[in-house]
Amino acid sequence: MTELYEQQNAGQLLKLPVPREFSFSQNLNYLTNAPNECLYRIHENRIYKALPIGQHIYVIEIFEDPDVPHSLMVSLIGDIVPKDSAVLETIVRYVREWFDLDTDLVPFYEMAEQDVLLQKTVHSFYGLRNMGIPDLFEAVCWGILGQQINLAFAFTLKRRLVETYGRSVTIDGITSHVFPEPDTIAALSVADMEDLRMTVKKREYLIAIAQLFAEGKLSKEALLQIGDHKKIEKLLVGIRGIGPWTANYVLMRCLRIPTAFPIDDVGLHNAVKHALGSELKPSRDELLKLSAGWANWESYATFYMWRLLY
Structure with a gap:
């Protein structure tokens, strides 16, 4: 057993610890919204994704076991069995990065509780992670x-x-x-x-x-x-x-820079308009004022605002 995962049976089933501020269902719902996605599929509340590691392509299954709280279960499907632990460690690193499991969201949620745009949004999507693109x-x-x-x-x-x-x-x-x-x-x-x-x-x-x-x-x-x-x-x-x-x-x-802020993004402006119940999108200056409290969490704040629309 390591800090990142526990091997359950001959390397075929892995248990990854997740923070309390994580909801598998919220992230699953987000992934389900992608139209015509070709790099993963979702079936019966399980995520299936192919990962190229070396010369092989491994297909992993990611799911939540209600009997194992605060964990993600990851299994390998198919006949290819990893010959060494390095493959398993690569899979674990990918999943943890994909779901952004190593970011502490407590400070973000504390900030959001005081923010006019984010307060209701984080309540609606509590546990959602900034689902990434590691490559x-x-x-x-x-x-x-x-x-x-x-x-x-x-x-x-x-x-x-x-x-x-x-x-x-x-x-x-x-x-x-x-x-x-x-x-x-x-x-x-x-x-x-x-x-x-x-x-x-x-x-x-x-x-x-x-x-x-x-x-x-x-x-x-x-x-x-x-x-x-x-x-x-x-x-x-x-x-x-x-x-x-x-x-x-x-x-x-991809790079997980917390201060990244696409302030001119049309989707962000539309999300702010929606959150405020306004008929007009905010100007750039208005958005700068509204987002003044997002310092060092601009990336997550933007992602949560996008979630209102997508």
């Missing part, structure tokens, strides 16, 4: 795919990209996909991706960014070493295809 390449690509289109079509584009260029594994007749590797996309031409029916610009952006990853010029580890929110944002915005919104989205969902 930086996937996070950047998802931000680019979603630019200037509605969410449903963005998921359609992602499915086309994943099913065309990502690896997959089939277990019991069900195929699970993983996001394409940077090397795979970097080797493509704009013409190669024509059947995906996304704009030429987006294809150019995806290929160029994949090349940065493939050449080792962009990585999650390097960005995290920078540390400073604004410096990371500036570096990302300097990459063709990444604007302030995409940069802050990556800061929020």
Whole structure:
């Protein structure tokens, strides 16, 4: 047994401790809302996701056992059995990061109790975590795919990209996909991706960014070493295809920078309008005043406000 998980039976079932400020049902409901998602599936209140580790693709099942409080259960399905504990530790790290289990939300909830926008929102979604995208390449690509289109079509584009260029594994007749590797996309031409029916610009952006990853010029580890929110944002915005919104989205969902704040996001403005019962969206200055108390929790506050709409 370790601090992060307990092995239940021959490495096939893992028990992960979770904070009291965690609700599996809230996070499950959030994941269920994703239209046409292709990188996980939900069946009978269980989440199934494929993870590429080394040469293998493992499919994990994540669920809650009512008889085991304050825990997430993670099992491996299929015939591939990990040969060493490093695989299990990689799976545990991914799940903990995906569900953001290591962030202490007590200070956030204490702040939200005094906040006019967040007070009712956190009561409605108590235990919700900022469900992340641990892989930086996937996070950047998802931000680019979603630019200037509605969410449903963005998921359609992602499915086309994943099913065309990502690896997959089939277990019991069900195929699970993983996001394409940077090397795979970097080797493509704009013409190669024509059947995906996304704009030429987006294809150019995806290929160029994949090349940065493939050449080792962009990585999650390097960005995290920078540390400073604004410096990371500036570096990302300097990459063709990444604007302030995409940069802050990556800061929020992948790098877990708590002060990331996409203040000009239309969805955030609409959520504030909804929370206030107003007929008009707030101006940027009005939103700055309304969010003054969010210091050091801008990312989580934004995520909770988005939850009002999505």
